[in-house]
Amino acid sequence: MSLQCLVFDCDGVILDSVPVKTRAFARLAEPYGEEARDRFVMYHTVHGGVSRYRKFQWFFREILGRDISPEESQEWGERFAQYALDEVRRCPLIAGAQQTLEHWHGRLPLYVCSGTPTEELCTILQERGLFSLFTGVYGSPPAKAERLAQIVRQAGLDPADVLMVGDALTDRNAAESVGTQFYGVGPELKGGDIPWGPDLTALNAWIAERL
Structure with missing residues (x-):
């Protein structure tokens, strides 16, 4: 893996x-x-x-x-x-998000998998100057697990070689359903048995250890 x-x-x-x-x-x-x-x-x-x-x-x-x-x-x-x-x-970016995206852009394929409608999601990321950092940006519909599975297929990868980064149980459940790795962010997922951070400031180092 x-x-x-x-x-x-x-x-x-x-x-x-x-x-x-x-x-x-x-x-x-x-x-x-x-x-x-x-x-x-x-x-x-x-x-x-x-x-x-x-x-x-x-x-x-x-x-x-x-x-x-x-x-x-x-x-x-x-x-x-x-x-x-x-x-x-x-609104502000989550701490560490800009650095994480810019660091891995061009080194690994980056995708967005969100419950926000796709057209609205693309517009927001374009206006925030982030859209060009991603290989693909995908919102709803369909549901999160189906969308994540679609991204894995598009990337042509084993799900176990893909990391989903999310802040909700919906994200974690989607990762488990598809078979990807998962990194939790924010208070809802704190205290479980998954890799976790309050924001993205520690994510670069976590990813680097697993390449």
């Missing part, structure tokens, strides 16, 4: 944008009352890395007791982007 490819989630791994998106989800649910808002925020927090559209479906089923229509899903998606995009364009 070696390390021949790096795959990064975006929110909470490259961009410090998780709080921004949490506020956007809370704002969407605010008209339905404090309990609805708090339950939605909790669901979002526990299901980091899941497409926002699946979260909208959950809210309508569990809180409103009905399925969301395609028109409502589109409207919620547009409002979410309106609430979040300006802040995401300005």
Whole structure:
């Protein structure tokens, strides 16, 4: 087993944008009352890395007791982007992210595998001057595990030679499902049996030891 490819989630791994998106989800649910808002925020927090559209479906089923229509899903998606995009364009990078990406660019293939819609994800990374560092940038749909498997196939590698870097259980579960290595970032994954850091400042050295 070696390390021949790096795959990064975006929110909470490259961009410090998780709080921004949490506020956007809370704002969407605010008209339905404090309990609805708090339950939605909790669901979002526990299901980091899941497409926002699946979260909208959950809210309508569990809180409103009905399925969301395609028109409502589109409207919620547009409002979410309106609430979040300006802040995401300005939010800081996770500590160590810039250095990690620039260090391995041109040495290993770098990919993004995110729950953010692909078009929006590409726009944000282009505006932040990061898009050109990646071999490929992929968002949702499909779900994280399916998207990660697609990246591994595209890279033509054994999954065991690929590292997924993520900040949520969704990311870890995707890595386990596909068979890649995994490095956890941030508070949600602290204290487990996986390689972990509060940010990316120690990731360069960790990768270098495994080449």
